[in-house]
Amino acid sequence: MPPSIVFIVYVNDTSQATRFYSDLLETEPGFRVPGYVTFALGDGADLALWSGRFDGLDPAVPRTGEVCLALPGGPDAIDRRFSRWAQKGVRVVSEPHDEVFGRTFVVADPDGNLIRVAPVD
Known part of the structure; x- marks a missing residue:
């Protein structure tokens, strides 16, 4: 089995972020627990939204x-x-x-x- 890759995006509110990404990607999450949601992107790739690592992310702070x-x-x-x-x-x-x-x-x-x-x- 080839390895899979998960791209994790840190968010303040997983419910709000889930609605945003569901609408943008025109798909529903494949996995959902409080504070962590994933979207299947294709063979072996997922996008994860996680609120358990950082609190108070500021949208004004530049991302790298x-x-x-x-x-x-x-x-x-x-x-x-x-x-x-x-x-x-x-x-x-x-x-x-x-x-x-x-x-x-x-x-x-x-x-x-x-x-x-x-x-x-």
Whole structure:
């Protein structure tokens, strides 16, 4: 069995963060206990929301890491996803632009954690 990987995002309120990520990712969590929720992202990869490690995260504090959602479909797919998320009122950190790896943008969750959308490599 190949190893799996879990990306952990620290949040203040797992219920609020679960609603946010469920809406953004258009999926429901696969595992849920108080203070810890996971979303299956594909073969052997999960996104976990955890409130048990840090209290009082300040959304204004810059984050040095980010979760990246890699989308197929090229630049148009990236721009469509940005439009859908912007209509939901998600806090935009960086609007769609071209980088060396392709079209990308960055938003933030309610705790200030960064979410990048970029093309599949």
